[in-house]
Amino acid sequence: MPINPHQPSNTIPGLAEHVETLQQNIMPYLNRNSTLQHSCTVLLSGQAGSGKHSVVTYVCHLLNLHYFQIDCQNLIADTPGATESKITDMFRRARVYSPCAIVMSSVETIGRNRETGRIDNRICTALKKSIRSLVETSTDADLPVVVIATCHDKSNVVSDIRSLFLHQIQIEAPNERERYEMMIHASRFISASRDINYHKLAKHTAGFVLGDIFELFRKTVQVSIQRILQKCAIGSRLSWAEEQCLAMSGVTSNHCDVEDALTQMQSQRADNIGMPKIPDVHWDDIGGLEDVKSHILDTIQLPLDHPELAATGLNRSGVLLYGPPGTGKTLLAKAVASQCALSFLSVKGPELINMYVGQSEANVRRVFQKARDAAPCVVFFDELDALAPNRGRSGDSGGVMDRVVSQLLAELDGVNASEDVGKQVFIIAASNRPDLIDPALLRPGRLDKLIYVGISENKEDQLKVLIAQTRKLNLSPTVSLKEVADRCPVNMTGADFYALTTEAATNAVRRHIQQSISNYMDDTVCAVEQCDLIEAASKIIPSVSEEQLANYRRVKSAMAR
Template sequence: MFILIDMEKCDYTTLLRSLQFPERWLNEGDVKVLCRDKDGTEDTRAVSSFVSEVEKLFQETKTFPVILVATCNSKNGCASAVFPTLARLFLHVIHMQSPDELQRTAMLQWISQKCGVSVNADLSHVAAQTSGFIYADLAALVSHAVRNNFKRMKVTSCDEQNSPDVALSNADFEEALDIMHAAYSEAIDAPKIPKVSWNDVGGLSDLKEEIMQTIMLPLQHPGLLATGLKRSGILLFGPPGTGKTLLAKAVATECSLNFLSVKGPELLNMYVGQSEENVREVFSRARAASPCIIFFDELDSLAPNRGKTGDSGGVMDRVVSQLLAEMDGLQETSHLFVIGATNRPDLIDPALLRPGRFDKLLYVGISEDKESQLSIMVALTRRFQLRSDVNLKDVVSLLPDKVTGADLYSVCSHAWAIALRTEIHNLMHGGSSMPSAVEVGVEDFREAIINLTPSISEEDLAYFQKIRDKL
């Protein structure tokens, strides 16, 4: 019997031993590199020799069963990586998919037992935060958790002769998850996304509810949407500085989803075909890490109108075509979501804005009422040390009528800088000591607001409102 295992970083030796296969029955290796010459093409003589030896082995051992097991790591599957002559030898092909949440929980329990450590953490909660992890990643996660536990016990029990038993806690796994997520982000050439909660996003309550319903409904009720229509993407558009990127990060954090952030120009490459390959790679990694949110920032730079870019090589047209093809395949799964953000939706190719792709367009506008401005100010100053004379409602009353979230951030940061300079000035002129925290007063906010220049002019605002009405 010949078995071909299509896998990636899975402990296939342990898998086969668990089935009680004797060691002499196993022949393991990456079969796609077999019988190739130095240029990577098929070596016909080596292939024919290998096939004849396998057939001879099978004929000589009819009374004693022989199992030939080969492995293959390939993004597109073994069918495209293995030569047809070799592929015909294997009667069974086993595809090793990424484990689901229950399987990851069982793997974490098994790895912890094999390492001889006890676990005082909720492994189901840990497994929920490891979407897209495979066996090797989970083994590395446990190793990092053990190391974090050793570091903590070294401080608390440095006088003990014998080291205590290892008992992994939730804190050990949280630190290990931060390390693994940072390594994963670097491996896929994407920036590490900080943890952003709804408390960090002020205002935009209507948009929050709309986005959460679009994303959480397929996750909470997958059976109801199995045969129904599914949404593919959400496009956030509006003036710069209104919180489009921050909103997308908060959605990923609140939904406990993997978040893959991609800047439009990052995918472009000077070599022919490489830009399209980068687009395919983004969606491939997102599918492996599902449930996942792909966030395309500055989408207009990645998907402009085809035929109007002035690109003699047609690179942008091919990138747009590849992006359209990838988004058409999102209907097959309800655990992959695409969110785009742009300041110029009129520059995006119209084919992306049709139903089935970016079928929900949400306008993220500026703060024109005092309630939304107060909500943003509360979110921005929740880590500030405010003096007793500060009333944020009075501070908001001093603001212009039309400001963006970036403008309010500028006000808060400028007020904090003014308060810091005041503390340093008092320290240099007879002050006792520097306080542990900088206290921001109402005069600091007042001075910051006087120096504020709104980033969006009336002409720009009218332009964006015209685009909103058109779309």
């Protein structure tokens, strides 16, 4: 049955722009003196949970229109004739409740044959005739009927049906300000503490839509209840009745609860391509590489701090980090995203390759669409040589890699088409073999900044790396990291220093266990001593040989710009 929607008087937080657009599209058709000779048809697209039906319901409330909703999946029958009959009957019943809005949800499900998947012209024609009949058979006394269709992706709608809708509105992922407004609105439905930092949460929820934000606060309540139950269950487990009493008594959610719920949601939603989020990596985690840090910050932070550079075309779209494995290329990309408070989307090249025709290119498009939804964002392509090899040399019979490279080039060209500095997407790629990458990717305007990330060339830089790697270890006050660095080979990478500190921590644990066995009452804290580090340094073997380093230096000279 059609209903008159009841919404609060204030607008929908974070969706006010889409509400205004839909209202402006419909209002001219509500005037009886209008000379328009066609019906008002609107196609509203957006991902699941973006607020399509909330926008439609609220606009119907503002314009005093009845809300007549039909799920297009219920229109599909066993035969095209039965489907045509259902469509005709739907429009006939809707006209009884005029003025009203016919809301066709999931419109992408109709127009195709259920068995073959081909376009069914009979269904498309039936829908076209039904929409035309709203004007052709109406009289001056009839009130208007608006047709609004919703879908997740308008490209999945049959072209003949998509052409019937004169107005098309795309609900994109909200920006940081809109997410902040949505969170303020959603938190009113729970008992929220005053310590919740909504600005920080809005920055860390890039890519979230209205439905995700409501789900976040629903999970927050669950986390808050579990926290209270754990504190109350001292020494024993609470009974089911006691847990229910605590839950019903009301629990106040604080900022830590929201962060725990956000972590759970991001881990649950992670797929093979990942979810954009701000990493927890800082400059203190990276030792040395000062020149590399400054080059990357000039490429990314400078356009953010000075938006006028983007208007003059001085900003760079991408950076390629190349060098031996284990030198910290991935850590650098994460630290830059954390330093600049940008969303970070990590993509490994082989993850995008799919056996089905066209799916690999679709995965590339999906990565950049996620980045645009989470902008400003850093997209990090690890092992780029596996994703974008030289075209014509990949050797696959279907030419899959050539098409993937072509799609990647097209996306890189349009990555910063938006003039809004808040919608910028930065590309950082890493590779151990830059000579295998297609040269078209390395031209100016794409990955136009090539930065060599090598090993620490002197003992001072090695000491900085060692300090960064031991920052989270419990070191004895008598430890001299300079002496340890002097004992290390010259060709050690950051990964080798990580292996050294891990081995030293393992040596400390073994020694502490042996001391505890010999002295049963030993309550001393396990700390890494100088002897543990010296022993680990004597056993470490560098992962990159001198010959390999010489090859990388030759590659650096060949690719120097």
